[in-house]
Amino acid sequence: MNKSPIGIFDSGIGGLTVVKAIQSALPCEQIVYFGDTARVPYGPKSQITIRKYAADDTAILMRYQPKMIIVACNTVSALALDVVEKSCGNIPVIGVLKAGATFAVQVTKNNRIGVIGTQATVSSNAYACAINALDPDIEVISQACPLFVPLAEEGFINHAATKLVAEHYLREIREQGIDTLVLGCTHYPILRQVIEETIGSGIRIIDSAEAVALKTRELLHDSGQLSRSQKASVPHLLVSDLPQKFSMLYQLFMGSEQPDVDLVEV
Amino acid sequence: MNKSPIGIFDSGIGGLTVVKAIQSALPCEQIVYFGDTARVPYGPKSQITIRKYAADDTAILMRYQPKMIIVACNTVSALALDVVEKSCGNIPVIGVLKAGATFAVQVTKNNRIGVIGTQATVSSNAYACAINALDPDIEVISQACPLFVPLAEEGFINHAATKLVAEHYLREIREQGIDTLVLGCTHYPILRQVIEETIGSGIRIIDSAEAVALKTRELLHDSGQLSRSQKASVPHLLVSDLPQKFSMLYQLFMGSEQPDVDLVEV
Numbered sequence: 001m002n003k004s005p006i007g008i009f010d011s012g013i014g015g016l017t018v019v020k021a022i023q024s025a026l027p028c029e030q031i032v033y034f035g036d037t038a039r040v041p042y043g044p045k046s047q048i049t050i051r052k053y054a055a056d057d058t059a060i061l062m063r064y065q066p067k068m069i070i071v072a073c074n075t076v077s078a079l080a081l082d083v084v085e086k087s088c089g090n091i092p093v094i095g096v097l098k099a100g101a102t103f104a105v106q107v108t109k110n111n112r113i114g115v116i117g118t119q120a121t122v123s124s125n126a127y128a129c130a131i132n133a134l135d136p137d138i139e140v141i142s143q144a145c146p147l148f149v150p151l152a153e154e155g156f157i158n159h160a161a162t163k164l165v166a167e168h169y170l171r172e173i174r175e176q177g178i179d180t181l182v183l184g185c186t187h188y189p190i191l192r193q194v195i196e197e198t199i200g201s202g203i204r205i206i207d208s209a210e211a212v213a214l215k216t217r218e219l220l221h222d223s224g225q226l227s228r229s230q231k232a233s234v235p236h237l238l239v240s241d242l243p244q245k246f247s248m249l250y251q252l253f254m255g256s257e258q259p260d261v262d263l264v265e266v
Numbered sequence: 267m268n269k270s271p272i273g274i275f276d277s278g279i280g281g282l283t284v285v286k287a288i289q290s291a292l293p294c295e296q297i298v299y300f301g302d303t304a305r306v307p308y309g310p311k312s313q314i315t316i317r318k319y320a321a322d323d324t325a326i327l328m329r330y331q332p333k334m335i336i337v338a339c340n341t342v343s344a345l346a347l348d349v350v351e352k353s354c355g356n357i358p359v360i361g362v363l364k365a366g367a368t369f370a371v372q373v374t375k376n377n378r379i380g381v382i383g384t385q386a387t388v389s390s391n392a393y394a395c396a397i398n399a400l401d402p403d404i405e406v407i408s409q410a411c412p413l414f415v416p417l418a419e420e421g422f423i424n425h426a427a428t429k430l431v432a433e434h435y436l437r438e439i440r441e442q443g444i445d446t447l448v449l450g451c452t453h454y455p456i457l458r459q460v461i462e463e464t465i466g467s468g469i470r471i472i473d474s475a476e477a478v479a480l481k482t483r484e485l486l487h488d489s490g491q492l493s494r495s496q497k498a499s500v501p502h503l504l505v506s507d508l509p510q511k512f513s514m515l516y517q518l519f520m521g522s523e524q525p526d527v528d529l530v531e532v
Contacts, residue, residue: 037311038305038311038312038315039304039305044419044508045303045304045507045508046304046507046508048507049304049506049507146416146420147416147417147420147422147427150412150413150416151413153310154412154413156413156431159430159434160430161413161427161428161430161431161434162427164425164426164427164430165422165427168425168427240315241311241312241314241315242310242311242312
């Protein structure tokens with residue numbers, strides 16, 4: 001048993017889909033969350049820049065002596081997971097990418113998996129590598145959807161423009177005979193309904209936030225590090241900019257009271 | 267006569283609309299341009315963060331000993347022009363915001379001016395302040411259009427989704443009886459056609475990039491600092507991330523050869 005917090009970071013609000021999934025799977029765990037809202041988005045940026053930001057984000061979480069770190073950002077999981085591992089000593093690190101890839105491999109029946117994500121994630125080919133490391137016979141078809149993050153951040157969730165953008169991005173991948181689609185960016189579950197309607201029925205959607213929560217429970221259970229606290233905890237929330245905006249979006253997205261959010265410098 | 271360059275900075279590619287206008291008005295001037303592509307966009311961020319970034323951006327341009335600095339970013343013009351002025355010694359600083367505001371005041375006939383910009387620019391109320399400092403009887407109606415920057419950056423220039431987003435943002439301001447609309451973000455001229463079609467005929471569009479070029483020519487002329495070089499110069503281009511992507515966008519947007527772009531650290 002270990003009462004230290006689980007550290008989670010993302011470039012912005014997207015990682016809250018992971019917080020929600022962790023709270024649902026592990027309601028007694030303490031969470032410390034950092035969103036790098038001063039430098040969001042990471043997706044359209046270079047590997048060098050993303051690796052620098054990943055080291056900064058890990059250092060901020062390490063001040064809170066977490067028992068493990070969850071990289072809730074697919075872009076960092078794809079391009080800088082080794083940076084996080086090197087920056088946090090011996091504690092375990094789980095990236096959303098590997099968790100989502102593993103879950104997709106378990107689910108596919110026809111061995112054709114689609115992946116949507118940011119430009120950086122898709123260009124890195126990291127999902128295809130992770131999936132093919134588990135099963136080299138699986139065909140992976142990827143598509144970058146750069147406007148999904150700003151549309152989600154601006155709350156254009158059921159807007160007709162979002163539907164048109166989804167149609168633009170998903171038209172080709174829909175014709176590829178996939179039976180599984182990985183939401184390879186933690187913002188995308190916010191647009192899940194539009195994505196599901198556009199991709200069509202009969203395709204299983206994989207939310208990597210849910211996959212990472214299952215993986216986290218397994219890891220903490222196997223290493224005897226589950227918290228035995230009896231009460232549900234309020235996450236400790238940190239951002240690098242605009243704590244008030246983050247607090248409002250948290251309230252909207254999590255359906256909770258408006259929480260305290262601390263500002264930290266990067 | 268002064269052969270030193272004109273320094274121009276923006277959060278990303280938006281300031282190229284200013285470069286284009288300066289080249290057109292002052293073809294013999296040397297330009298050094300910095301785009302902070304590692305931290306774009308500035309518009310959804312806080313005043314404290316924007317002021318820190320403005321000081322960094324100015325310091326980068328100062329290495330090239332410019333004869334003046336143009337703040338091509340409306341968000342910085344609105345929230346941190348004094349930071350730029352303090353960081354650059356005695357050389358003149360022109361912000362797109364004041365130039366655009368001055369031009370709009372000259373143009374309006376019914377004293378009702380619309381302004382569209384990023385969330386930070388609109389929340390700062392800086393356009394209304396600048397316009398009312400020139401003429402307190404003018405009514406200013408503002409509207410934030412946060413998705414216009416990512417749509418422009420992703421090249422969704424004539425896309426039906428952009429038309430719908432424009433309809434969403436401009437519906438209310440269209441009913442306000444304005445005769446002049448300021449494009450209060452240097453990205454917006456990239457979407458000018460959609461904006462014009464949506465706002466309707468009979469409304470004069472003010473591109474602050476053009477306004478700032480006129481103001482720059484006037485300033486250099488009056489202070490005897492115009493360059494007398496005979497040949498058109500290739501701008502010296504600097505970015506904080508992804509020089510290759512910037513070079514391609516430059517080529518597309520400026521209709522030129524693909525230029526060299528240098529990477530600098532912020």
